[in-house]
Amino acid sequence: MSMHASYIEPSLVAALTPELKEALDTFVTSNKVVLFMKGTKDFPQCGFSNSLVQILNSLNVEYETVNILENDTLRQGLKEYSSWPTFPQLYIDGEFFGGCDITVESYQKGELQQLLKAKSS
Numbered sequence: 001m002s003m004h005a006s007y008i009e010p011s012l013v014a015a016l017t018p019e020l021k022e023a024l025d026t027f028v029t030s031n032k033v034v035l036f037m038k039g040t041k042d043f044p045q046c047g048f049s050n051s052l053v054q055i056l057n058s059l060n061v062e063y064e065t066v067n068i069l070e071n072d073t074l075r076q077g078l079k080e081y082s083s084w085p086t087f088p089q090l091y092i093d094g095e096f097f098g099g100c101d102i103t104v105e106s107y108q109k110g111e112l113q114q115l116l117k118a119k120s121s
Contacts, residue, residue, distance in 0.1 A: 015073050015075075015076030015077040015079075015080060016076075016077040016081055017077070020073070020074070020077045020081075021077075021081060024077070024078070024081050025094075028091040028094045028095075029093075029094035031063070031064045032062065032063070032092070032093060033061055033062065033063035033064070033090070033091070033092055033116070034063065034064045034065075034066065034090070035049075035052055035053070035056065035063055035064070035065045035066070035089070035090050035091075036066045036068050036078055036087060036088060036090075036091075037049035037052065037053070037065055037066070037067065037068065037088040037089075038067070038068060038069050038087055038088070039067055039069065040067050041053050041056075041057075041063075041065045045067075045069060046087075046088075048086075048087070048088055048099075048100035049087065049088045049100075051100055051104060052090060052103055052104075053065075055104070055107050055112070059112070059116060061116055068087055075087070082096045083096075084096065084098075084099055086099050086100075087099070088100055090103050092115065092116070097115075
């Protein structure tokens with residue numbers, strides 16, 4: 001008995017199911033600032049995630065975090081959702097802002113502060 005190779009269940013190929021995409025759309029648009037990270041804001045589990053937590057905390061910004069280590073499907077789906085392969089991933093007003101390097105650079109230039117201040121007023 002042979003299996004036909006041209007038919008592969010889509011959910012086995014892509015982690016970003018329509019249901020996950022809808023849930024992510026809702027979550028990132030319902031929260032002004034969202035950080036998908038390794039660990040939590042109280043206990044970051046990698047240096048890059050910790051860097052972004054420190055930046056957001058220093059700016060006194062309210063933000064939500066999601067520990068991507070708790071759900072492999074979420075972790076893989078987010079890579080497709082953002083077209084960004086690494087974590088942490090920062091979303092501001094429903095849009096992907098960047099990973100660690102982009103966010104740190106933007107913070108050092110004062111751009112992140114201006115963006116967050118403009119969005120909150």
